[in-house]
Amino acid sequence: MTETLEKETFSFQTEVGQLLEIVAGSLYSNREVFLRELLSNASDACDKRRYAALTDAALAQSGEFAITLAADAKARTLSISDNGIGMNHGDLLDTLGTIAKSGTGAFIEALKADDTDRPGLIGQFGVGFYSAFMVADRVDVVTRKAGEETAWLWSSDGKGAFTIEPAQRDEGGTTVTLHLKKDAREFADETRIRHIIKTYSDHISFPVLLGEETLNAAQALWTRPAKDITEEQYAEFYRHSAHAFDAPWRVMHNRVEGNLNHTSLLFVPGTQPFDLFEPERKSHVKLYVNRVFISESPKDLIPAYLRFLRGVVDSEDLSLNVSREMLQNDPQLTKIRTSITKKVLGELKKAAKKPEEYAGFWSNFGAVLKEGLVEDPALRDRILEICRFTSTGAEGLTSLADYLARMKEGQEAIFYIAGEDAAKLAQSPHLEGFRAKGVEVLLLADHVDEFWLQHIPEFEGKPFKSITRGAADLDQIEGETPQEETRADEADLSPLIAAIKAELGEAVKDVRPSKRLTDSPVCLIADEGDMDVNLERLLKRHGQLQDGAPRVLELNPTHGVITALASRATSDAGDEGLREAAHLLLDQARIVEGDLPADPTEFARRLGRVMALAFGG
Ligand code: ADP
Numbered sequence: 001m002t003e004t005l006e007k008e009t010f011s012f013q014t015e016v017g018q019l020l021e022i023v024a025g026s027l028y029s030n031r032e033v034f035l036r037e038l039l040s041n042a043s044d045a046c047d048k049r050r051y052a053a054l055t056d057a058a059l060a061q062s063g064e065f066a067i068t069l070a071a072d073a074k075a076r077t078l079s080i081s082d083n084g085i086g087m088n089h090g091d092l093l094d095t096l097g098t099i100a101k102s103g104t105g106a107f108i109e110a111l112k113a114d115d116t117d118r119p120g121l122i123g124q125f126g127v128g129f130y131s132a133f134m135v136a137d138r139v140d141v142v143t144r145k146a147g148e149e150t151a152w153l154w155s156s157d158g159k160g161a162f163t164i165e166p167a168q169r170d171e172g173g174t175t176v177t178l179h180l181k182k183d184a185r186e187f188a189d190e191t192r193i194r195h196i197i198k199t200y201s202d203h204i205s206f207p208v209l210l211g212e213e214t215l216n217a218a219q220a221l222w223t224r225p226a227k228d229i230t231e232e233q234y235a236e237f238y239r240h241s242a243h244a245f246d247a248p249w250r251v252m253h254n255r256v257e258g259n260l261n262h263t264s265l266l267f268v269p270g271t272q273p274f275d276l277f278e279p280e281r282k283s284h285v286k287l288y289v290n291r292v293f294i295s296e297s298p299k300d301l302i303p304a305y306l307r308f309l310r311g312v313v314d315s316e317d318l319s320l321n322v323s324r325e326m327l328q329n330d331p332q333l334t335k336i337r338t339s340i341t342k343k344v345l346g347e348l349k350k351a352a353k354k355p356e357e358y359a360g361f362w363s364n365f366g367a368v369l370k371e372g373l374v375e376d377p378a379l380r381d382r383i384l385e386i387c388r389f390t391s392t393g394a395e396g397l398t399s400l401a402d403y404l405a406r407m408k409e410g411q412e413a414i415f416y417i418a419g420e421d422a423a424k425l426a427q428s429p430h431l432e433g434f435r436a437k438g439v440e441v442l443l444l445a446d447h448v449d450e451f452w453l454q455h456i457p458e459f460e461g462k463p464f465k466s467i468t469r470g471a472a473d474l475d476q477i478e479g480e481t482p483q484e485e486t487r488a489d490e491a492d493l494s495p496l497i498a499a500i501k502a503e504l505g506e507a508v509k510d511v512r513p514s515k516r517l518t519d520s521p522v523c524l525i526a527d528e529g530d531m532d533v534n535l536e537r538l539l540k541r542h543g544q545l546q547d548g549a550p551r552v553l554e555l556n557p558t559h560g561v562i563t564a565l566a567s568r569a570t571s572d573a574g575d576e577g578l579r580e581a582a583h584l585l586l587d588q589a590r591i592v593e594g595d596l597p598a599d600p601t602e603f604a605r606r607l608g609r610v611m612a613l614a615f616g617g
């Protein structure tokens, strides 16, 4: 990085420019949140310096960490100073000119979509440092990195460019000075400032000073007794520590005393964080040792399947000298993780007693939690207990226990169908026979379902059974619609089956009469020992499988088309129309499953020929 001693001008990254235009013109009614953002950054900076000083004494703060506010109503300025880590020339370029936060990137994406409610969006995502431009028409940042000699002035009017030049600052830290817009002079008013700090920033663990006066409680929120903390204080702390802008769905504040004391203040977000399904599967719970911030998201603190959690864990019993690298595989940390994991699963179990509220959690994070069924065999039963499923037999979601309670006389398995989305699965022809008998089927539409099903063969002695693979064991189950009635009009399919098999050859593994169909003429299933339909589809899509095994084509012996074809098959085995029909039936079964016909052009031609026969006379 070149560092000249002259004033340099830079333009903002395009996205920042777009963002700033919106921020500056915003009529957002909550613009006081800019102060929350700047205090949050000041507090993060103090945390970072305190951690850095653990390994480099030269960076230590000689006095106390503090965030100091100064307001000048006449000059219409407000400044926020911290004695934290500070920024050097490179840091300024990297952070205050670009968009580093994934949340802000998503914000920009959302903005690009038309018809968005822009002020609403700012409230939803927050724009961090740039929110200063909601109230200021110029922002000056004087900063000096702890341990370095040079200080810098970063300055911008928020209109496309910023400057950086050398400056004076006696010690490490940062001062952000806002030159307030005319209509924002209220933010230089001390009474107003006191009120804002109480509302948004009381939880900050460093003192926030206005002159001699300390405006906040200046005590780490998680160290205070839960009974003294309001819901709003928890929510503000969540937003600060998680860089989030929604409200937490649930707060879990616990202290564990024993051979490894620790306090955890964890939040389940109210909405899905943006990185939830990124391959890193990173968790975002901060680790503190005895109130000293150690790490943003240590790898072993929270299992990946609980990565939706936000918040902090603080333990007096970990060594303060522990470096971030040494944290990995630390047996103490593993103990804390186990304790926290059990606690969280316990709290979720409690939460599940209110099915309507739990449904919201489940739709946000259920797919993530289910990863634990494979990854944490020791806690598998506890996880399974709080899993919920879409089902043909229940409104909303069902637990496995409730499914078992509704099982029919003679039903020996927990039936499921797996696929891409529950609404489509609910339309599947494979369900027809089960529906007719009132036998419940779980609709599993998350990718992870295929994987835990490979590891968990049964629940309470009842095996999981896919209705798209193997025989449909419907005969032993007592049902409201006796199959015998329909069986009466069943055609003898043997000649038809022989004709279709001969025509389709290798394209199908077998052709059989179906017990699972009532309305549709055909469906495809996987043979008993073969890979199930949906898993094969997933593996193919991820390039892990070339060709699947051929499927079994099932024919509905009560369907008009099939009975008509069956009578034709007995009279004339070499029939051209019958051969066309065999291909059309197979393609039809594929289409119903959401796949393409093997050869779409040929399919269309065939359909044309058959229609010409039917309508052309
Ligand atoms: P976020 O806090 O979510 O990272 P912000 O837009 O609030 O996003 O801040 C961007 C970055 O600017 C911070 O991550 C930090 O690196 C830097 N920064 C902002 N304020 C300060 C400060 N007072 N001291 C040191 N660094 C700061």
Ligand code: MG
Binding pocket: 037, 040, 041, 128, 129
């Ligand atoms: Mg911030």
